[in-house]
Amino acid sequence: MTVEYTVTTPEVKELKEIDININELEKELDSLVEKRDKKALAKGKYSLETFKANKEANKDIEDLEKVIAEAYQERAEIADSIYLNYINQLRNxxxxxxxxxxxxxxxxxDNKGFAEVTALLGTExxxxxxxxxQLIKSHNSSMKQLVDVLGIKNKxxxxxxxxxxxxxxxxxxSVLGSYFHDVKRSVSNYLDEIIRLNGMPDNKFEIKK
Known part of the structure; x- marks a missing residue:
């Protein structure tokens, strides 16, 4: 089975409900603003009827904006308490x-001869x-998305x-990069030994840290 060397952003379950609520509140706010503006357009911006209607509508809009602000504050507090768990989950x-x-x-x-390893370096x-x-790119992309989902603002x-x-x-x-540095150094050192000893090295080739 082929391993897929990518990762995905974990779902932040603790924010799911409050995000749904905020979305509904913001839709309602948009609806109230739209209704107010339509009435003003129909009755005239400076009519007494528009003034009275706006006064009532603006109070509802202001109250709803306060509720939305409080919801975002609560969301931020939840995110602050859980962000590290999810970031570590993705990193792990x-x-x-x-x-x-x-x-x-x-x-x-590992456990291959000098000729096999040098051939593999060329092909693999x-x-x-x-x-x-690809994995590093996937990790960084998922981490950025996770930070956006969590809504972290603290610098x-x-x-x-x-x-x-x-x-x-x-x-x-990376761990893979470090391993290939070990391979490169081991191959280079062994090749030096082959050259120094006219093709008759004393030791068996192995990848050393």
Whole structure:
């Protein structure tokens, strides 16, 4: 069975109900504003009837806006209490996929002879590193979407998430990348030994950390 080296944004169940409620409240607000504006258009913007109707409609709109603001505040409090659980859930899923990809790679390369490993470097390295890049891209995209769903606005939290939970970028070393550095170094060192000893190396080739 082929492993799919991508991840998806987890569903934030704790926000589902309040998001439905906020959506309904905002639809009602839009409806009230639309009705008020239509009446004003029909009766004339500066008519007494429009003034009285607007006064009543504006009170309802103002009350509803307060309720919506309170709902968003409650939503933010819920998000603040749960965001780390979901971010870690996504990171752990990515780490599992990274481990699976590393395992697939080691199955191909570990305990193989020098000639086999050098041949595999020519045929498999690009494919495996592209899968790794696909996973990193999928992780970062899902993390961004999760942050958007959670509605995180706090700059310190956002900076921390970007620093600690996104993958890739300058100086980032993936587990697969680190493994291939070990392979590269082992191949290079063994080739040096072959050259130094005129094709008769003393040791059996192995991938060393």
């Amino acid at each position: 899923e990515t780490n599992r996929k990274e481990a699976a990809l590393l395992s697939e790679t080691k199955e191909l390369f 390295t690009t494919r495996l590193l592209q899968l790794n890049g 310190n939290i956002l900076d921390n998430v970007k620093r600690e939970y996104y993958k890739g970028g300058w100086g980032y070393a």
